[in-house]
Amino acid sequence: MSFIETDVQSALKNLIDPNTKKDFVSGKSVKNIKISGSDVALDILLGYPAKSVWDEIRAMVEAHLKTSLPGAGKISVSVSSKVVPHAVQRGVKLVEGVKNIIAVASGKGGVGKSTTAVNLALALAAEGARVGVLDADIYGPSQPTMLGISGQPKSADGKSIEPMTNHGLQAMSIGFMIDGDDTPMVWRGPMVTQALDQLLHQTRWDNLDYLVVDLPPGTGDIQLTLAQKVPVTGAVIVTTPQDIALMDARKGLKMFEKVGIKIVGIVENMSTHICSKCGHEEHIFGAGGGEKMCADYNVEFLGGLPLDIRIREQTDSGNPTVVADPDGNIAKVYKQIARRIAVKVAEMAQDHSAAFPKIVVQNT
Amino acid sequence: MSEQPTEIKLHQQSRLLEITFESDVCYQLPYEFLRVYSPSADVSGHGLGQEVLQVGKMEVGISELIPVGSYAVQINFDDGHDTGLYTWEYLYKLGENQAALWQDYLDRVAAAGASRESRP
Numbered sequence A: 001m002s003f004i005e006t007d008v009q010s011a012l013k014n015l016i017d018p019n020t021k022k023d024f025v026s027g028k029s030v031k032n033i034k035i036s037g038s039d040v041a042l043d044i045l046l047g048y049p050a051k052s053v054w055d056e057i058r059a060m061v062e063a064h065l066k067t068s069l070p071g072a073g074k075i076s077v078s079v080s081s082k083v084v085p086h087a088v089q090r091g092v093k094l095v096e097g098v099k100n101i102i103a104v105a106s107g108k109g110g111v112g113k114s115t116t117a118v119n120l121a122l123a124l125a126a127e128g129a130r131v132g133v134l135d136a137d138i139y140g141p142s143q144p145t146m147l148g149i150s151g152q153p154k155s156a157d158g159k160s161i162e163p164m165t166n167h168g169l170q171a172m173s174i175g176f177m178i179d180g181d182d183t184p185m186v187w188r189g190p191m192v193t194q195a196l197d198q199l200l201h202q203t204r205w206d207n208l209d210y211l212v213v214d215l216p217p218g219t220g221d222i223q224l225t226l227a228q229k230v231p232v233t234g235a236v237i238v239t240t241p242q243d244i245a246l247m248d249a250r251k252g253l254k255m256f257e258k259v260g261i262k263i264v265g266i267v268e269n270m271s272t273h274i275c276s277k278c279g280h281e282e283h284i285f286g287a288g289g290g291e292k293m294c295a296d297y298n299v300e301f302l303g304g305l306p307l308d309i310r311i312r313e314q315t316d317s318g319n320p321t322v323v324a325d326p327d328g329n330i331a332k333v334y335k336q337i338a339r340r341i342a343v344k345v346a347e348m349a350q351d352h353s354a355a356f357p358k359i360v361v362q363n364t
Numbered sequence B: 001m002s003e004q005p006t007e008i009k010l011h012q013q014s015r016l017l018e019i020t021f022e023s024d025v026c027y028q029l030p031y032e033f034l035r036v037y038s039p040s041a042d043v044s045g046h047g048l049g050q051e052v053l054q055v056g057k058m059e060v061g062i063s064e065l066i067p068v069g070s071y072a073v074q075i076n077f078d079d080g081h082d083t084g085l086y087t088w089e090y091l092y093k094l095g096e097n098q099a100a101l102w103q104d105y106l107d108r109v110a111a112a113g114a115s116r117e118s119r120p
Helices: A005-013 A051-068 A113-126 A189-201 A221-229 A243-258 A289-297 A309-316 A329-350 B031-036 B088-096 B098-111
Strands: A030-036 A039-046 A075-081 A098-105 A131-135 A164-166 A169-173 A208-214 A234-239 A263-268 A301-304 A358-362 B005-011 B016-021 B026-030 B062-068 B072-077 B085-087
Touching: A005 A030, A005 A051, A039 A051, A051 A075, A098 A113, A098 A329, A113 A131, A113 A169, A113 A208, A113 A234, A113 A309, A113 A329, A131 A189, A169 A189, A189 A221, A221 A243, A234 A243, A234 A289, A234 A329, A243 A263, A243 A289, A263 A289, A263 A329, A289 A301, A301 A329, B005 B062, B016 B031, B016 B088, B026 B031, B026 B088, B031 B072, B031 B098, B072 B088, B085 B088, B088 B098
Parallel strands: A039 A075, A098 A208, A098 A234, A131 A169, A131 A208, A234 A263, A263 A301, A358 B005
Antiparallel strands: A030 A039, A164 A169, B005 B016, B016 B026, B062 B072, B072 B085
């Protein structure tokens, strides 16, 4: 029995991508269908990085085609990813060398923003994306320590700076510019926002798919500058299940809504505590807080991470969990969350509704 | 999130800012109206009752619109006023309540014995 290209298309219409929850055809992932005799070859191009599941998707598509195309001979599917740049609001200058900017924020301090940000960045990189980290916490930069980077960045032309690199990430932080771990940045707001602007725009980011911005807590100067002057694709909110953290996380979320930045979703950190002695798992900060907040504001719950001593130890020593134990359970959760973020960002990239309105000046 | 506008048109001769929203709602807001209802602290103050009555703005022009993030626009008027950030929500509200707000402004100008016309 013979078949044509549309048969292949309609067969794939019934196959759902487990990451996007859409079928491959309407997700515009199917490319390059070639049929010769009874053999079929095609490419699946994903809009998000997903190296760790390429094989899974290939096997899934091949098996599906085998059952829905009776009489097919050899079926060969090749899977790859290509991250699309998002639409930028007009008036805001696009950051050179960066396709998408993801802000990681929280209302409260100490909920694990930086830890989450660096692990998500590493997870995105592990999935095959080119990723950078911008440490926007001017008063308390954490990324140099967490990424295990020391030393000062170089400048080839005296105007721009080269990002520092480690674990396959490009990184920039005010922490690289100052001497000693105990030097405080005693600055007022305008100085801080100017520093952020310089760190973002004067770093020579090299062809990044994602730039993860690790924000300080709160809803002040830095957050406002980010909203007004930086082409952010979306924001991820980190919180703990504790009421006192959720209260501020809600404010953070409302702030982004007010300034027109889309919320990618919420990550619940320290969801449960796993005892390092007996392995008992306990909701020490309460259960279900993150999910409830997501339901209240109709945003996606991206995932929850345990309060595990290894995350703290590994990240503090400059080897975050995703690189220290790449096949472990915790790394798996980070990678899952990273994939969800990437899928959402890809959807946002295609949605132009939030783009800045057209401005027309007429002599009428 | 509030409704997004799709187009902002400046009619420089008739001094009207025409704003169209996603739902095809369209408002024509006179420059003078926008100027006297600027959300800037210079005009609105820092709370109810702190508003500063703006007068003599009948012929005010707009020299530039500057996008602010993806949620607002900064309107630079040719009388030098440029500190108002007009969010989409605010512009929608101005359009929706244009008649009532305008009447209220005219009443306040009359009560103050002031004029909309700019003095020579």
